[in-house]
Amino acid sequence: MRRLLVGSVAVSALALAGTAHASGECGSTSAGWNAPNGAVVFDRSFGPIRDVLDAIGEYRTHSMLSxxxxxxxxxxxxxxxxxxxxxxxxxxxxxxxxLRYGYPGLEQINQGGIYMSLYGKGGPEWTGWQQGDPAQAALIGDSIWYNHSYVSDKSRFDTGQYLDRPVRNGARVNYSLFQYRHLETANQIPGNASNNGMVCSTFMAYAHNYAGRGVVTPHTYSHAQIANASNSLYTGIYNECKSSLGWFVDAALTVACPTYNVCGNAGNQVANCMSANMCDSSDGRYWKSVRDDPNATATSISPDRIGGWGVHPISNTVWGPDYTHQLQWNSGGNVYGCWQ
Known part of the structure; x- marks a missing residue:
């Protein structure tokens, strides 16, 4: 029987106090969320992914399987x-x-871990969940939890805590920014993708298919949309770097490299990674060649598509026909955990 994360967490003085590590990676929550088994939990938070999704007219920035x-x-x-x-x-x-092999990638964590992931360094602007048919949704939750192969890794911030890492193709699944440009066959069984990668929503599509609930079809975004998204991603990264925010908190790169356009280089590097999987290069010609190619498009599955929002059909997933429920932290327990 697989190790149950919730049941095996040792109660520490930190957990009893209901407080959290200042780092934001490990801590506890005095209550768990109310999302049912198999429900998809969404949030809208700040950062590079929001810059991209806002640019294509979509709202949700993250999706999780409860x-x-x-x-x-x-x-x-x-x-x-x-x-x-x-x-x-x-x-x-x-x-x-x-950038190419984003850590931790695909993981399974407890309520303390997910609370710190969401709120440890701020908090989302909005949260909600959708379940759809309870029996069908529960099949998705149970299939990934009980049937899928995984390995366990020690937390980088508390070696007494473990993160379960579901594996695909015999390896841990990385977070791959290139999935926003092309999901390849990440939503299929057996399927594959560059960097053995997924993002939140392509994992949800994979889980849906893995449980036998059907293939979640992708959406193709127009050239105008991806050009706008590329510009927005570059600008967002550049501004965060200049302001020492987000990925660049306390970096002071502009002080350390006064004769370089270091923030422009950072923007180029992230845009290259997402548009062309060229994560090691800060040469802006790579992402700009995609932006300026009138035939270039993107094919992917976003959180909005998982939930059946906007232009996306509600019949594409088990969760789509449901309305959005308020995410509340009101179930019992005081659990300590880590998300990386």
């Missing part, structure tokens, strides 16, 4: 990438490895 009220959650996410060491940081500010 395994029940106060229980565990499966999702794909990415921690802040690290910087390149001096002096290369001036020309290539962000670790290309971290």
């Amino acid at each position: 395994h029940g009220p106060g229980s565990t959650v499966s999702h794909a996410t990415m921690a802040n990438p690290t910087q390149e060491p001096w002096p290369g940081v001036c020309t290539k500010p962000i670790s290309g490895f971290d």
Whole structure:
């Protein structure tokens, strides 16, 4: 029988106090969320993904698979990438490895872990959940939790805590920014994708299919939409870098590299990664060649498509026909955990 994250968490003084580590990676919640087993939980938060989705007219920025009220959650996410060491940081500010193989990627964590992931360094602007047919949704939650192969990793911030990492093609699943440009066959069984990667919503599509609930079809975004998204992503990264926000909190890169356009290099690097999977390069010609190619499009599955919002059909997933319920943290328990 697989290890149950919720049941095996040791109650510590930190958990009893209901407080959290200042780092925002580990901590506890005094109550669990109310999302039923198999429900998809959405949020809208700030950051590079929001810049992209706002630019194409979509709202939700993250999606997660609940395994029940106060229980565990499966999702794909990415921690802040690290910087390149001096002096290369001036020309290539962000670790290309971290951008291409986003950590932790696909993971299964407890309520303390997901609470810190959402609220440890701020909090989302909006949250909600959709379930659809309860029996069909529960099949999705149970299939990923009980049937899928996984490995366990120690937390980078508390070695006494473990993160379960579902595996695909015999390897841990990374968070791949290129999924926003092309999901390839990440939504199919067996399926595959560059960097053995998924993002939150392509994982949800995979889980839907893995449970036998059907293939979640992707959406193709027009050239005008992806051109707008590319510009928005570059500008968002550039502004965060200049302001030492987001991925660049306390980085002070403009001070360390006064004769370089370090924030422009950072913007180029992230835009290259998402548009062309060229995560090691800060040469802006790569993403601009995609932006300026009138035949270039993007084919992917977004959180809005998972939920059947906007232009996306409600019949594409089990969850789509449901309305959005308010996410509340009101189930019992005081659980300590980590999300990376």
